[in-house]
Amino acid sequence: MSSGAEPREQGGTPTLASIAAKVGVSINTVSRALRAPKTVRPELRRQIAEAMDELNYVPNRLAGGLSGTRSDIVGVVVTSLYYSEFASIIDTLQSALLKDNLQVMLANTRYDPDQEITLVRSILSWRPAAVAIIGVDHPAKVTELLKSSGVPVIEMWDVGGGIIDSAVGMDHEGAGKAQAQHIIACGYRHLAFLGSMRENDMRARKRARGAASAIAAAGLPDLVHAVRQEGGRPALGEELVHELLDHHPQIDGIICNSDVVAFGVLKALHQLGRKVPDDIGVIGFGDSEAANYVTPSLSTIRPDRHRIGELTAELIVARINGEEPRTDVVDWELIARNSTRPSRSPTR
Amino acid sequence: MSSGAEPREQGGTPTLASIAAKVGVSINTVSRALRAPKTVRPELRRQIAEAMDELNYVPNRLAGGLSGTRSDIVGVVVTSLYYSEFASIIDTLQSALLKDNLQVMLANTRYDPDQEITLVRSILSWRPAAVAIIGVDHPAKVTELLKSSGVPVIEMWDVGGGIIDSAVGMDHEGAGKAQAQHIIACGYRHLAFLGSMRENDMRARKRARGAASAIAAAGLPDLVHAVRQEGGRPALGEELVHELLDHHPQIDGIICNSDVVAFGVLKALHQLGRKVPDDIGVIGFGDSEAANYVTPSLSTIRPDRHRIGELTAELIVARINGEEPRTDVVDWELIARNSTRPSRSPTR
DNA sequence: TGGCATAAAGTTAACGGTAACGCAACGCTC
DNA sequence: GAGCGTTGCGTTACCGTTAACTTTATGCCA
Structure with missing residues (x-):
């Protein structure tokens, strides 16, 4: 009130350093409290957790991703959203990935191959842990980018032809x-x-x-x-x-x-x-x-859209953990209702 | 060829340093060629572009986001996807944000408030440029996290009550x-x-x-x-x-x-x-x-889902550029069809 | 030809974490 | 009580990029 705006709260969002300073330990100890809790004394861990909660600390995953090798992002590239063709696949996929702390980054090409190139490049620039993409037929540049990036790629919805890495789809x-x-x-x-x-x-x-x-x-x-x-x-x-x-x-x-x-x-x-x-x-x-x-x-x-989403998530996790690429084919089912009549006799 | 595997191509994906080495300039010059092309000699720019293309260079936005202040991620938090309630909003939003090079990071709470807290925290950890979120009624912790993060927040679909920052929705x-x-x-x-x-x-x-x-x-x-x-x-x-x-x-x-x-x-x-x-x-x-x-x-x-997506995108860009928060109310329309009969006389 | 703005590059220091390593203190064994 | 493995924490060195400076070359004018 009196002295006006002091320059404390040195800028904005709290960092590991803020927590470390508050608790009186080194930055690394705080990092360990998150990353490898068993290596930190319980009492200290409690203090650190408390300080984090108080300061509303949110880790900076940009920094984490840059330092460590993984970024915990899964890029998802679809060709359309509006007609909800793929909304349920994304829904299942996202929920399943959550368990492994993987975040979905979404891109929608709207069936435009140039967009697909742009968007794949854009997604790769976030160094994703994996990429899931609709279809097995892509512009050559997309295939090249994905292959040379070295990240696991799961092609969804369709199968067959030249799979980049792995695929989950139907015939x-x-x-x-x-x-x-x-x-x-x-x-x-x-x-x-x-x-x-x-x-x-x-x-x-x-x-x-x-x-x-x-x-x-x-x-x-x-x-x-x-x-x-x-x-x-x-x-x-x-x-x-x-x-x-x-x-x-x-x-x-x-x-x-x-x-x-x-x-x-x-x-x-x-x-x-x-x-x-x-x-x-x-x-x-x-x-x-x-x-x-x-x-x-x-x-x-x-x-079986649900199954596609589920299997894609499974496959992503498996590939991240070093398992071999593979292609899963899911079933579809013919649902006969009243717009076709099974018993109809030939017209000729 | 002769001496076997030299340690060059030092691991994997090319960095600015790889390009710089190939062209024979400093790292910063390469960065400038991307960030502020006018400050780099055209001929040099051409060589750099060529080298990037050859090596399939993809910038590392984790590093970029960490260094610069912006991250170009827009967090989008929805409550459902499966029944495509919000798929078309996301569709419009994503396409509109593309023009400003903003990437959508998606999270789906499935109407679970605990999930909402987890997911908002997770999204904030990517230091997004803005967050768009369905609804104006959130768990207290979500509101607290979003407010203390300082990022622009656009609440979508609904309006009224205690808006965190800005809102686009209907009554x-x-x-x-x-x-x-x-x-x-x-x-x-x-x-x-x-x-x-x-x-x-x-x-x-x-x-x-x-x-x-x-x-x-x-x-x-x-x-x-x-x-x-x-x-x-x-x-x-x-x-x-x-x-x-x-x-x-x-x-x-x-x-x-x-x-x-x-x-x-x-x-x-x-x-x-x-x-x-x-x-x-x-x-x-x-x-x-x-x-x-x-x-x-x-x-x-x-x-008017389309309009909501569009206005949200506009508002996100406006807020990122420092414009004031605001609340936009979009219209809805009553579509009278055959499941109700306008001319029906009172039954009593 | 010196002085000085300007253009075009290079240097250096962050950004916020993580991982490898080092080192003190402690308890255990013989 | 010397030797040694643990436990718990601090130090240091990056990760790849950007931004703020600094330096060097270039051109122009008096």
Whole structure:
């Protein structure tokens, strides 16, 4: 009050030195009290803990990371967040990593390969303990950066092809094939693949390829594509259905690239007076929360997102601890609901 | 080649020193080439850039952050990810921050206050340039930590009460009131509030309070609560509707705490043979992607999540640049669809 | 041609920790 | 009571980068 602002509290946030000074020990003893508590006398440890609490001490992990060799950051690179495609993977991953005191640093490329390069570089500059990244198809520079960094890299969601280090994902081509096989088994014959297909969404391409191969194997007419280079929204499904049926009125089975797009498809078909599943069958991908609650309920593929997140976390920890790289393939499940009818007899 | 493995390439990742040695300048010159390019001769700059590219140099931001005063990390603390409540906010926020070279570090408390303390401490230990956090109601320790850290804090999603520093959010009590007023205006009289209400979800409580006050103002019977301390899933809506109508068969209007819960409510009502919106009205909250695609389409409240993300990013940059703290309130919109009927005449 | 601003580099000292090493005090064994 | 392993703490040397100075070269004008 009297002498105004003394220059004490020498700047701002307390450091180990502040604690050390307060307790009357060396800096290192304080560090040890945190890092290796058994090497410090219990009474002293108590005093140190008390001082830390009083000063609201928060360790500086920038310094810790610089000094030690590990930084306890896990970089997570996804291609989208908005349509919650990967939100649940991140959710599981983050919670699982917490147990090992690993912090998630997030980056979202929005399917832009240039962004991916920038963001990977940016994440590497934090010297992460590991990097988890969506997809197995990356710009060459990304692969190069990740490889030369030497940090463990877990590629998520997809598998196959040239894995950088380790991978946890599902077989998208197989899933696409299963979509087609199911809809064929239900008796639909003139199939289309519909939805968002951004240039760098290799998973969507693989599913479309899988579907096409199943159709070829069944000797049916070629798969018709109705896709656009933008994010999957229900409204996109509505638009594409109109286009599709204008040009290909014979279509009686629609394989959607995602559930949200399928929602729009179902609505548009209803408005057009096309009965699902009687006149036309629809299958989605993703098993979104609402898939069982639209009318008719949506048949779809359920990827085990939870398991992907969990396994990724496990794998990250394993790799940090020096275990060998590996690739885990997780299952998906075909969920047959009312938008496809198993008992439908062939139309021909 | 001849003398075998020289100790050069001294371990692993290249540093400024590696570049400096390669080009034949001092470390600081290399640093300046990045930090203040105009102070370095163009020709030299070119050589340095070349060397960096060749060695795949990635700056060490741990060191940079420790030395300089800023760390370019923005800590983002959310209460949930799985049900994508906040995924789109993060999406917008992250993209907007990218322009200013700010990196998002993510933490998810899952509505656990102890986790919140742990995670905030953990994030502060990275000396972030700013922290964005969901909600304005935090454990005392969180508030204390954030305040004493001195970093700009933006509280998102909610506003009102004791703001730590700055806030961007909407008026949840007002939104709850609007839900009730809408459903009352449609002629429904016996109202219930239904959904997930975790102990620390203050926003849900505020909306319920707002609804209750609107009902009191209209002189209607008290709001019936059908809530549970777990995450909002469609199945929860189904379960709660059964419980609710068992005990309160007179209910003719259901205010849901979230759209996903409302999806289950609509399905259960259909199975019970209760017609929506004729016998009973339902309104959701959130305007999820699927709200317009369930049957009947769901009336709901649409918070401007995009704007919240955008404004938060703006505010973060402003605060980092020394501008004053402030609180921005964003709008929400009532979206009337087919699950409530505007023209319904009073039942009494 | 000396004086002096300016540009372009080099030197030095942090930043806040961690890890390796050193050393005193203590208790134990024989 | 000398020898020796423990325990508990202090010293010192980095980690890679930035910022504040200092130095050296360069050009311009009187």
